[in-house]
Amino acid sequence: AEMTASKSEAIAPRCGEICPDYEIQYRIEKALLHPLEKDYGVQFVKAYTRSAATLHLGNPDLLRTPEALLRSVDYLLEVYDREELPFGLRFSFAEDRMRAVRQDSTITRISGEIALIIFEKQISFIIRSEYRARFERSRAFEAQLHATATEECFQKWSQLLADYGQANMNPSKLRREVAAAHCLKRAEAPESLLMAFEYRSIMGQDLFKTVFDLLLTYREGNSYGFFSLLSSLPASSLLRPACCPLVPPLRLTALATMAKAFKAPGIKLPLDVISAWLGFSSVVDARRCLAVAGVVVEGDGDYVLPAKMDVQRLTSTDRSEPVLIELECSLSLDSLTLGS
């Protein structure tokens, strides 16, 4: 409800800065500074506001122009990329201020190519930061809030694309990757393959084929094929972190498949084979994953007896968040910065 724009005319924004002067003064007076603004010399960026009592949501002087919103997003990405700042702080700062960007975007009904670019940069941030935040077990990460933001951004972006994006015959790399990421987000649903066709002209044939094959191998349970494809992607590709939520269920499915398909007395499955099927680059990581999944590693830690694997436990859908995070880690996602 706080994001709902009035059904009457859109408000023409007047603030050309990344934070209105009024807000800067107000927050200084009330000591409402983010630690990064207070202690690390980061510039003020307009914060997300819940209550209309303190700051009137529809005041044009407090609403940023599209150009100011784009500068805000670029600055936030710059701050997020500063590795010398504590991760939790830069993550929470960027996440909150991005939410404020979306708030202004909704109230002012931002549109056109600039709106698309703003949402694409936000989606890139959301996807990459989620992986990093989960990997770091950051307390600043709230799964539900993040999921809502992701859904909101993709919905708005696809609407803008339908309205304005088709005229652009040369979509940017980011736009193509966001389209791909949108398909991968829906991988569990049968219509994900149809989405890939819808976005094919945006993605281009090569990226379309990659996405299509990723979706197909995932839906077939072909974990070997899926992880081979994933590891062949460039380190900076947005598709890598976009695939992260698919990894835990696929790994569990692969283990259950191995348990059934190799289930004969005496059959030993070497750890390097399991490692390849589960998409691990090292057996050390594979061993840790197996421990989390409750699979016993035999001998000198170099093989598994599928006949002893508990299929029921592997196919159980009742998994805690830490277990899922453990299962999805070690994907060798080295580059988590938001470069172009």
Next chain:
Amino acid sequence: KMSADSYARNMRSLDDYFKTLGRLLQDENWDDAEIASKLLSVHGPHSTHAFLQVSRLGEQRNRPFIRDDTFDAIAVLHLQVLHDIHVEKNYESAYDVHTQIMKKFTEEILRIKRESNWFLPIFYQLCTDLRNTAKMADELGAPDEERDTSFYEQCASFIMESYRACITDARDARISKKIAILNMTNQLFRIYFKINKLNLLKPLIRTIDNAENLQRAFSMADKVTYNYFLGRNAMFDSNLPLSERSLSYAFRNCPAECATNKRLVLIYLIPVKMFLGHMPSQAVLRKYKLEEFIEVVEAVKVGNLAQLDAALTKHEDFFIQCGIFLMLEKLRTITFRNLFKRVSLILGKNQIPLDAFLVCLKFLGVHDVDSDELACIVANLIAQNKIKGYISHAHQKLVISKKEPFPELHSI
């Protein structure tokens, strides 16, 4: 009794129109209402008569009228709709006026008339026209960036309002308005499919499932339509048994002379049947002009994955529409399974080197699968019970059961 076409041909004036409608409505019976419904349809045989494309007839004195005030008002509004479409070309206004017809019908007939349902054929036509005028407004009207939802999406709310007015009528099926829920469900199916909000169908489907006492009162046409959409929806939910049952019912009960509709059902039924291991014959495919499926069926039967990919690419747009891509992974799995079955039959042994499968795949033009991935694919077939056996990793062999190693797909 004359047909609506005949009545329309004989009309020469507004007076004729109102007299005809009045006569058809006065006996309050279903058959006459069916004829009257066509004379209240935006695409009815009367709609092109210029003397019926009249604006604000209600404000004119000494105009012809129908005795029943509600139907009189509806007729006047209907002529306004015709005027907006044919004279003003103002499609948004036509839609808007038609929504007033819907509201009037719901408030003054559905909510008030008790112990009767003879007027439902008219209501069904009004619902169809609501969608048609909405489509016209969306496609031919002026674009409006401020509007959040299309007119087509908006018309669902009018139908739901009428739905609520009918659902509580617990009288005998012969006089109950509740029998309209199937037709309305079908209308809503069409809307929700088009706007891709299939999740909204669940409560409607549940209501129909629970309306056992009304099944005999529903028309066969509505039942066929319902099962067609139910089957398509079940495909999206990957519920193949329900999809097959529903689409098969629709196909069986669709009259032979409705070849176009039968073909439409088959477009979705064929992939579903294929997923369950039943391949259609070439004769059936040719009879219903579904030749696009011939190469696909052939490829799946012999286990030729490269041929399957090529066949799907050749008629891609058609296959996207028919939903085959919704479960492409299942089709590919069946193709693999059929290939491995053929290889095992050729070799005649119950221990098959995995290399044999790899050689066959390469021979058939699939070069991007290596031995590790092949093992993964075979393992998945075993895990899905499509192959009875196990893989010996040390010997790199598939050991299949001596008894029915490749169970029939429909039995899994």
